[in-house]
Amino acid sequence: AKYRINAFHELSERASQTYTTKQMTMEGVGEASRLGSKIINCKDVSYFWEGGCLLKEFSYNFQRFDKVEIVGRNGVGKSTFLDLLTGVLQPSSGVIERGESLVIGYYRQEGMDFTGDDTVLDIVGDTRLLGRFLFPHDMLNTRVSRLSGGEKRRLYLLTILMKNPNLLILDEPTNDLDIVTLNILEEYLKEYGGSLIIVSHDRHFLDRVVDHLLVFCGEGIVKDFIGSFSEYRSYMRDYESAKKKDSIASIKPQSSAKPEKKAEDKPRKLSFNQKRELESIESRLPELEEKKAAIEKDMNSGALPYDKLKEAAELFKQVSNEIDELETRWLELQN
Structure with missing residues (x-):
């Protein structure tokens, strides 16, 4: 038996297709630089590290208005993948092409680097953006050294957003942010008019802002799922249930079937x-x-x-x- 649901595809089937959703109506909404038709095109990209394969012959064309979540267990290569997309790392083989008008905003866990004597306004000169993300007027001249860890992380996020990137890549953006800031970020991302790629463990947050998953399965294999993480989890439950039913149905009362065939059909348990x-x-x-x-x-x-x-x-x-x-x-x- 074959176990396949149309929402879940091998990436090779969609490598050169165009991904469009109702978000196409959002053009011009939110703060993002003008973006051409090419975002990032990946063709047969592989990456090896210390003898292990983190990405194997990955082909995919990122599209305008993509809202993508990167899913996978810890250590499977999610952050490495983001570094490949942004050019921090070079692939072992394959080609990554970036659009000429592409402006990447890359929020990284280790990216925050402030000088203690700088003020909030020195770092982010956009008072409207500062106000929206809970930096009122009386905080604008506050030195960074006096900010809390969460406030510094929030300010670092604004240094990314103020560049008006048309591709926003967020690696664990919800860490160290309070619930109010998360709500503001959520609303911002809903209005955002560019392409979005996120790695995060906050599924409640992600279900509200993404509608497309790249699932890292291990050993360099990546699969594509259209929907939220909650929908993916529901899909996997249905998928496993279907496998069990088909496995039971395939068992015959007679012993005429070849043992080798039974072992081949039997799904991994x-x-x-x-x-x-x-x-x-x-x-x-x-x-x-x-x-x-x-x-x-x-x-x-x-x-x-x-x-x-x-x-x-x-x-x-x-x-x-x-x-x-x-x-x-x-x-x-x-x-």
């Missing part, structure tokens, strides 16, 4: 303990997501006093971290 772990994760995740949504609703209500809001923010972070860990493990078991 998880161990008993892994199956139990997977079932536990799939049962636990909806509970945590419902709890997270309820906490977020309380935090956004404006009714909580400061001490309760602080407690809620800490609980929100704990629940989010648990969801991240479970979803990362879920990906490992599925892949």
Whole structure:
């Protein structure tokens, strides 16, 4: 039996196709430089590191208004892939072509580098953008050395956005940002008129801003899924269920079938303990997501006093971290 759902494709089938969605109506909305028809075209790109393959013959043409999430377990090569797209790294083989009018904004975890004597306004001169991201007028002359870690991370994000990139690449942008800033960033990205590529473990945030996944399966294999991460997770449950049904249906009462054929048709299975772990994760995740949504609703209500809001923010972070860990493990078991 073959297990295939039309939403999930081998990348080779879409390497030269055009990806268009309802977002095509967003042209001219948001802050982004004018972008030509070519964004980034990858053809047969491979990358090897210390004897391992992180990317194998990857071919894909990124399109205007793409809103792409990079999915995969830790260490599978997601950040390396972003470095290849931006030219920080060169591929072992294959070709990466970038459009002439391409302006990349690349938010990296290790990219923040400020001089302590600089003020907020020295670093980001756009007062409108500063105000939108919670830097009011009375903070503009504040020295960077006096900002909190979260405020520095938020200011670093603005140094990327102020360049008006037409391709925005965000590597774990939600780390160290509070819930209010995340809501503002979410609204900004919804209005953003360029192409977007994100790596993040905050699935609640990502479900609202992306509609297309590149799934890193390990050993350099990348697959394409149209939809959100939640839809991908639902798809994988249906996919595994279909495999089980087809496997049961293929078992015949007679022993006339060749043993070699049975072994060939039999899908790879998880161990008993892994199956139990997977079932536990799939049962636990909806509970945590419902709890997270309820906490977020309380935090956004404006009714909580400061001490309760602080407690809620800490609980929100704990629940989010648990969801991240479970979803990362879920990906490992599925892949």
